[in-house]
Amino acid sequence: MFEPDERMALCASFVRDGAAVADIGTDHAYLPVWLVRSGKVPSAVAADLREGPLKNAAANIEKNGVSDKIKTVLSDGLDKIQPDDADDIVIAGMGGELIVRIIDRTPWLRNAGKHLILQPMTKADTLRRYLCENGFAVLCERACISLGKSYCVMLCEYDGVVRECSDEFAYIGLLGNDRSRESKRYIYMIREKLMKKIKGFGSDSPEYELLARLIDKFGILSEENNNDQCGNDI
Numbered sequence: 692m693f694e695p696d697e698r699m700a701l702c703a704s705f706v707r708d709g710a711a712v713a714d715i716g717t718d719h720a721y722l723p724v725w726l727v728r729s730g731k732v733p734s735a736v737a738a739d740l741r742e743g744p745l746k747n748a749a750a751n752i753e754k755n756g757v758s759d760k761i762k763t764v765l766s767d768g769l770d771k772i773q774p775d776d777a778d779d780i781v782i783a784g785m786g787g788e789l790i791v792r793i794i795d796r797t798p799w800l801r802n803a804g805k806h807l808i809l810q811p812m813t814k815a816d817t818l819r820r821y822l823c824e825n826g827f828a829v830l831c832e833r834a835c836i837s838l839g840k841s842y843c844v845m846l847c848e849y850d851g852v853v854r855e856c857s858d859e860f861a862y863i864g865l866l867g868n869d870r871s872r873e874s875k876r877y878i879y880m881i882r883e884k885l886m887k888k889i890k891g892f893g894s895d896s897p898e899y900e901l902l903a904r905l906i907d908k909f910g911i912l913s914e915e916n917n918n919d920q921c922g923n924d925i
């Protein structure tokens with residue numbers, strides 16, 4: 692049976708046993724196929740915006756003998772997904788801004804029973820700010836390393852509480868509390884990005900001061916395990 696990589700396995704680990712799961716932007720439907728074949732969920736919805744990926748999904752679903760358990764849906768975000776078909780919604784492998792757009796146009800996600808499993812490829816800070824400002828709690832967040840790259844995955848749920856989003860939270864979410872090698876590596880990657888960003892600001896600007904503070908803090912949080920000079924194991 693197909694084995695998911697670390698990124699997909701981390702997304703799958705946040706799905707509740709037996710949940711009605713919808714994978715948005717499913718592409719080859721690897722995640723729902725694995726969830727169903729492993730017995731973690733009885734059935735799933737695999738959705739994608741485009742016909743091409745959805746054909747790949749249908750072919751992969753058939754190849755794995757789970758056509759009776761996984762429904763493919765052509766849908767922009769969750770537009771064509773029925774609330775009853777999805778308690779755990781995975782949105783992975785897309786930019787943070789697109790994930791925000793998909794959540795924002797789906798009012799029924801503002802429901803405490805629904806779990807969002809989000810894995811942004813870029814602009815995770817934009818996504819975290821949106822979640823804080825719009826009543827979504829980040830219940831849990833973890834990082835992983837897949838093919839040498841760092842990723843974060845967040846488990847979120849609506850509770851209606853609008854939270855202040857600190858700059859630190861926007862950039863690293865809950866990972867500052869997690870002393871795993873993967874989280875430290877993620878924070879290290881964010882720190883590298885901020886070190887590039889700070890070069891665009893004069894040293895007397897407020898942006899410089901903020902970024903310098905974050906770079907210092909993230910340096911402490913990401914100590915150890917950062918020897919990417921060797922090109923391995925990060």
Ligand SMILES: C[S@@+](CC[C@H](N)C(=O)[O-])C[C@H]1O[C@@H](n2cnc3c(N)ncnc32)[C@H](O)[C@@H]1O
Pocket residue numbers: 715716717718719738739740741744766767768769782783784785789793
């Ligand atoms: C890079 S793939 C990610 C595949 C898989 N989710 C993963 O994490 O490996 C992104 C997929 O999202 C789909 N997509 C992009 N925008 C979308 C939208 N608004 N609604 C649904 N799917 C979308 C694309 O067609 C593509 O198949």
